[in-house]
Amino acid sequence: MNRYAMLTAFGQDRPGIVAALAEGLFELGCNIEDTCMTRLRGEFTMMVMVRLPDGLSADQLASRLTPHTSPLGLTVLCREVPARAAERGSEPDAPVFMLSVYGADHPGIVAKIARVVADHGGNITDMNTRVIGAEDRPVYTMILEVQMRAESQPAALGHALDGLKPSLGVDLTFRPLEQVRL
């Protein structure tokens, strides 16, 4: 039975971080499965799902990576994840929607939007937020990918989101992402 670990790493961005992490994992016999890496402003952030070799625990992985990661000043966390969550499966065939939200920056936008999505049975499967705009007039922007369970109602969610616009002071669009198989 395969065993998997989720590794998260972050630290000040500089060239060579991915190379150092990947080399360390390779030398320890780990197989990189799926990865998500980006920079949040000047900070390097990465999440890697790895398949562990026999005899290596997730805790051991974190400590044995230290020689590779500490010279780069990286913070590395590692936890084992259940195989049933880590094994490859095909995407569920639920309809996908994109939700764009933007407006003058103030606290609470994400919390209010995400709560409405959750209460309507929407599952947030991807999310990016950025503060853009001029220094003195920051604009908060957020793009969410939302999967709707079959029994939940996208129209009701769209209506509820529209209802948030005046109180949150945001503009938003909620639209289906057309999926085609050719």
Next chain:
Amino acid sequence: MGFCDNLLIVAAQPILLYPDPALKAKTARVDPANPEVAAIVQDMLDTLKASPGVALAAPQIGRLVQIIVVDVSRKKGEQGHGLVVLLNPHILQQDGPRIIREGCLSLPDYTGNVLRYERTLVQGLSPDGLPVTLATSGFEALAFQHELDHLDGRLFLDRIESLSTDLFRRKS
């Protein structure tokens, strides 16, 4: 042209899956007068009929030639131009960019967000060699764009656009 040799066997062929090299290969233009073309078209039609899809390009059955078959009426609620067989097709113009989530018979169980166009004007030859120009839109336009990519050895993976990085790319 590198035609395969079992020309007399007309039957549904297996749809090749990536990483089969045929899916990344260059394709040759065809001469409608060549009798081998009709055999390939028939194989493609049989294969399409046996598949869950609405369109096929010749490389997907291992023929490195510029032939596509499209029939969006195989999908419920779609009409388009019905069954279209096009030789040596190319896109004359397209407009109305949109991001859609696309999947491919040759890369099952995976989809990606790609930039496509709402309307596409396609030109090519019918199987009997007559010039054809088709104005397509919506799902049918997407199908033509997808199949024409196959003739260039291009998969949707070559077109993936990242909403997050593209939309929010900062000026450096």
